[in-house]
Amino acid sequence: MAVASRAARGWSSFSVLYGVLSLCGCLLSVLLFFPGIMSSDTSDVLHQAISGVWSDWHSPFYTFVFSLLWPAKFGPAAMLLLNCTLLWLAIYFLADSSRRRFGWISLVFFAVPFFPALVYMPGFIWDISLHSVVWLLAFAVIYRSVQVRGEISTAASVVAIALVVAGVLVRQNGWFASLPLVFMALPSTLNPKKRGALVCLVFLTLPLIWSAFGRIAHATQSHAAHSIITYDLGAMSAIEGRNLYPGVWSPPQSQSITGECFERDAKARANDNGWDIYSWGRCAFVTEALNGQHIFGTATLVRAWVHAILSNPAAYLGARANFFETFMLSRNSLPIVSSGLSNDQAGYPMLHPDRLAGLATAIGKFRNSPIFSPLTWFCVAMILAGLTLFLARMSSGVRRLGLPLAFSSLIWMLTYVPFGVAYDFRYVFWAVLASLVCAIVMICELIRSRRKLSR
Template sequence: MRSADTPLAVPRQALAEATAPAGRGAAPLVITIVAASGFALTLVVFWPGVMTFDARFVLEAARAGTYGDWQSPVLAALWRVIDQWWPGPAGLLVLTATLYWTGFALVGAALTRRSRVLGIVAVLLGFTPPAFMFLGILWRDVLFGCVWLLAVALAIVSTARLRDVPEPHALSRATVLRAAGIGRLALRLAAVALVILGVLLRPNALLAAPLLIAYAVWPSRLSLRRMALLYVPAGLALFGLLQLVYYGVLGATREHPLHSLAVFDLGGITHFSGDVRLPGAWTADERRRLLTDCYDPYLWDAYWYGRPCAFVMERLERRERVFGTPVITTAWRDAVLTHPLAWLSHRAAFSRTFLIGPTFTLWVADLDDKSRLALPDNRAFAAMVAVHDVLKPTLLFRAGVWLLVCVLLAAAALRRRDTPAGAFVVAVAGSAAVYVASFTLLGVAADLRYAWWSIVAVLLCLPAWVATARR
């Protein structure tokens, strides 16, 4: 007997479901109107897109055609193409908004098979702060989240059963089944491709991507055994693809972004152990500052251009030129092995800041003078910022809350992972939990934007989880 997950394994009663749209009545129309309204509102509020330091850096690299790996060279190459058609930030804003609202609309349409109300609620959740409030800020973390959003949306849509077969003289049963099988395969291949694109935009997403790849391939039911067997081979394949695309296809310059993590960890170990582990011959005053003044659990920039400790990277990168060499990796390894508790204390301090503490949220500063605001010239954005300022002290703007909800949703849906909605919740919430948790070991800054995918994942999974309870 064929598996029900294969295109040709459609039971007789499902043939009565052939070509009608997902959901009946006005639900599809309402979903379309809400998504279109959300897209329009996004452009109204954020036009032409809020540029950040990272965005300006990537756009300049895109226009110069010189790629490095400090930011994703794939993003720079993509923006280079967009900029030729739509110069400036607006093109990327339109792309991000399109991915976001299309993804929510597709998930809503898929859920109307269980409940029209759930389908409509699913797309309305796209307006939830802080998900919507980050949408027009041009960070790759937001684009990455939108790419994965569309990926999982395509996967759950591919689980739709056939319905309302046309009259025999219009289409044969075999023709309908064949077309359905081709359509499902195309949707799942597109979903896998988008998951891979997400990794190319955010390399540390590699740890979570195998979960979504397994889901995209088998979205009707999720096998934990299958997922476990796929995890390591998929991870290795993605790592190899990163090297090929970054350095083979795009010829990106190696700028050693992982060494920023090493410097941050070395500074933290120095602070918590009382033993200066940063390589170099430091003066007595510099050693004192390294032990007492330099460490900031929020981000590594204190050693880069922050005061009073910019001398650290000045020496490592320019004077002694050991940044980007094995000297840094060797010093990191030796420091962790010598002072493991100090390293854990540093990582715990960073994780506490990232997950619990108030963190940086919206970018509203002028790129050339951070003491001034640089807001899009419209009242809608100013009104959104005013709402943001009221909500920022609440749990909505704490990364740890969204991580916890992801874990709870994935655990609650495990019993229903043999259903499309249950598999969706386990895979999406689980991938978001793994992705956010990876920053506890790999993070060098504690901004909320790094947890944005978990916010979107929760909004997608809440109505899907309710759908599993209505089974």
């Protein structure tokens, strides 16, 4: 009895130690990036959150969360604190619950937020940052329940699914990648058919939820999806050699659309950053003309897009393949910053610009390495998906935890084949985070399986 009591106190002491490590990591992240690295998107959302006049170009749910954090008083700082708190809470859950089964290898989880491709993530006040940490916390809640209780409790299931749904509301392109996470979060006591039915129900309900939220919030419709259509029509016009945009266009404009706006070389396309060239790049006249003729945001543009796809599906597939190729090879908008220009313009200067510059110098050494190549993480996601499928037969832990996380990462990357419009590295954050955590979980579970076999 006394031995059991001492063991319990020992476990408790280690939990406190892991809690202290997580708290220190959180404080370090907050102090390093305070008050949060802003961009023009951040300034836009911050203004909407303060004014109460929202649009759906940025997620209304993200703006709603921002509005709850007193942005008029704290600016971006409260969102930075939220990002860091959720991230390090997830790391604590993962590390502490795995320590009980795997010992000191659990400390590896504390290195994840300091991985070069992720160290800036919580510091950026972007919806993609909040989405990534919310989904990581959802996985951590499931992982902790499985490791501590041996099963997914009802409370853990409800909390995890709610967090997954919240992540999709923050980033709608997570709609498909959420499916493996929802399936994982459902109690294993349910038979596969019931779990599959519930996953389908959540999948079908999500668009209704984000549409309803936008209407409740009175968010102005800005037709963000038409940025994808604008890009596709531009790329297809270049491939077919004729202007596929609806409306009235002068011969010089049509010539530019077919011969100048869409580069044939992937490296040259990377500099245009996808749809940016049609919105505010050298071919910004395209969006200006579509808006001027009241076509952007209307069914006319959608019909032209559908007609173009049906008339020449090969051109559409070629356009999307060109986009994904460029996205995989691009190194645009790497998350390495040495100063906060948007912060200065918005009146929220960085607290420690010298430390930020030092961090940029240190992380910049990896700029040309595979770490900052989206192609690397796409390949890693594919490899992990294949490995977890193979190892699922050997380990129930890999089947229950590693497999869904790996496939969520892979599906997330694949969604940019039909839906991508820009080449920013931030779009890879979830894939990097999920892949690293998945690899650690898989290694831990394999160690556990080998221990069982050796007994």
